[in-house]
Amino acid sequence: MAMSEELLTDLYEFSMANGYYATLPHDQEAVFDVFYRNVPDNGSFVIAAGLAQVVEALQNFHFTDDDISYLRSLNLFSTGFLDYLANLKFSCTVRAIPEGTPVFPREPMLTVKGPLLQCQLLETFVLNILNHQSLIATKSRRICAAAEGRAVMEFGARRAQGPDASVFGARAAVIGGCTSTSNCLAAKKFGLQAAGTMAHSWIESYPDELTAFRAWAQVYPDSASLLVDTYDVLKSGVPNAIKVFRELRAAGHEPIGIRIDSGDLTQLATKARQMLDEAGFENAKITASNALDETVIQALLKEGAPLDNFGIGEKLITSSTSPVLSGVYKMAALKVDGQWQPKIKLSNSREKVTLPGDKMVYRLYRKDTPDQAFADVIALADEKLPEKLLAINADPLATDDEIELTDFVAKPLQLEVVGANASSIETDVMKLQASMKDQLAQLPKATQRLINPDVYQVYLTPKLFELQQRLIKEHHQKAQA
Ligand SMILES: Nc1ncnc2c1ncn2[C@@H]1O[C@H](COP(=O)(O)OP(=O)(O)OP(=O)(O)O)[C@@H](O)[C@H]1O
Numbered sequence: 158m159a160m161s162e163e164l165l166t167d168l169y170e171f172s173m174a175n176g177y178y179a180t181l182p183h184d185q186e187a188v189f190d191v192f193y194r195n196v197p198d199n200g201s202f203v204i205a206a207g208l209a210q211v212v213e214a215l216q217n218f219h220f221t222d223d224d225i226s227y228l229r230s231l232n233l234f235s236t237g238f239l240d241y242l243a244n245l246k247f248s249c250t251v252r253a254i255p256e257g258t259p260v261f262p263r264e265p266m267l268t269v270k271g272p273l274l275q276c277q278l279l280e281t282f283v284l285n286i287l288n289h290q291s292l293i294a295t296k297s298r299r300i301c302a303a304a305e306g307r308a309v310m311e312f313g314a315r316r317a318q319g320p321d322a323s324v325f326g327a328r329a330a331v332i333g334g335c336t337s338t339s340n341c342l343a344a345k346k347f348g349l350q351a352a353g354t355m356a357h358s359w360i361e362s363y364p365d366e367l368t369a370f371r372a373w374a375q376v377y378p379d380s381a382s383l384l385v386d387t388y389d390v391l392k393s394g395v396p397n398a399i400k401v402f403r404e405l406r407a408a409g410h411e412p413i414g415i416r417i418d419s420g421d422l423t424q425l426a427t428k429a430r431q432m433l434d435e436a437g438f439e440n441a442k443i444t445a446s447n448a449l450d451e452t453v454i455q456a457l458l459k460e461g462a463p464l465d466n467f468g469i470g471e472k473l474i475t476s477s478t479s480p481v482l483s484g485v486y487k488m489a490a491l492k493v494d495g496q497w498q499p500k501i502k503l504s505n506s507r508e509k510v511t512l513p514g515d516k517m518v519y520r521l522y523r524k525d526t527p528d529q530a531f532a533d534v535i536a537l538a539d540e541k542l543p544e545k546l547l548a549i550n551a552d553p554l555a556t557d558d559e560i561e562l563t564d565f566v567a568k569p570l571q572l573e574v575v576g577a578n579a580s581s582i583e584t585d586v587m588k589l590q591a592s593m594k595d596q597l598a599q600l601p602k603a604t605q606r607l608i609n610p611d612v613y614q615v616y617l618t619p620k621l622f623e624l625q626q627r628l629i630k631e632h633h634q635k636a637q638a
Pocket residue numbers: 418419420421422423424446447448449453456457460
């Protein structure tokens with residue numbers, strides 16, 4: 158699974174870098190931001206994930222002889238540029254919002270500052286990693302919210318879009334709230350809880366279902382979770398499971414429960430619960446699986462389905478109802494003749510106009526309710542937030558909306574993660590999940606709703622807004638001249 162992220166890059170990044178090398182000072186510095194505009198599934202925030210992989214890749218960013226030979230073989234790049242790559246000492250600093258943090262549209266999740274040429278080479282793989290893992294962590298948060306505290310096992314390896322998507326997707330799913338994964342490689346690599354039951358092939362491998370359940374109970378007497386839908390859940394699966402549970406109990410073992418993987422899960426689980434309870438197995442858990450997602454889970458729980466655990470594969474690992482997080486990597490500033498110049502990307506669509514300058518994001522808490530966040534502010538990195546802040550709505554279609562904010566405490570969200578003053582990042586996935594839960598508890602409940610969530614306010618400082626407006630005006634004047 159180890160791969161060379163240095164070449165996991167669109168050709169145009171190398172084409173531009175080679176061109177910068179030919180035409181601009183080699184050490185000319187730039188600032189780039191990663192941010193996104195739209196939230197998957199019409200949610201109101203994304204759960205940041207993937208930073209550990211980005212940092213790991215950047216800490217060892219170098220081109221091998223083999224990489225250089227390949228690039229040389231394209232006959233596109235100068236010898237000077239290829240020598241620069243061969244001897245490249247990565248010297249960018251990176252600030253980023255830690256994994257597990259809820260991040261709102263337009264907030265810089267990650268900021269790279271350093272030689273333009275190097276910044277440019279990072280675009281594709283940084284987006285590849287952050288977009289994928291944040292997408293899956295966000296979907297997992299939704300599914301786990303629908304499950305209302307019940308355990309959710311990630312079962313998606315067989316349906317993921319390839320090996321990397323399954324392994325890093327499982328990691329992201331656990332950051333977003335899953336309790337475990339069936340994916341052993343992900344569990345080993347990231348220290349996740351590995352979990353699982355059995356497949357229908359187990360039952361089909363024995364002359365009948367009862368014999369199959371007995372064989373399982375013999376091998377795993379203390380962790381028997383039996384799949385009851387191979388033939389008929391209520392006529393055969395549950396009665397046979399109860400027989401084996403009785404035998405297990407007589408031998409001093411407590412069964413774990415059953416898994417139902419097809420049919421009307423509410424009706425089947427309700428009747429199965431009744432049968433298990435009547436047989437004295439009130440503690441046996443019922444796990445449901447079969448193309449579940451947050452919508453189906455909500456429907457099942459609304460109907461009162463007595464389900465204890467969920468196993469979720471395809472709809473989580475592919476985020477199938479909303480399969481893209483379109484995070485982007487945009488230039489925010491360029492140092493020219495020793496002076497930083499803020500940079501902006503204009504567009505006919507107001508949503509696509511970028512925020513110029515090196516920026517910071519703050520989460521705001523009221524002084525009298527210090528554990529409740531009420532808004533975020535994007536500011537220029539070198540400005541200090543005043544005690545009385547005139548804040549401008551960051552939604553490009555609502556910038557007329559201004560408000561004076563007072564009595565707040567501002568917590569910066571980005572930390573330096575690569576560079577001379579880098580803090581070490583948290584890589585323990587369960588701690589990242591705990592941090593996500595703590596941070597969600599600080600956000601308004603209405604913004605976490607799965608359907609039509611309330612908008613959480615993200616503001617710009619007047620300095621940042623004025624800078625953006627000035628640059629827009631200057632560009633229009635230039636265009637007219
Ligand atoms: N009570 C319910 N309310 C809403 N959705 C449900 C309910 N029970 C099951 N579902 C979901 O409906 C979808 C289709 O279920 P169905 O039993 O038709 O699956 P299937 O794939 O046809 O079954 P099989 O796995 O046997 O082929 C699945 O996503 C399942 O999770």
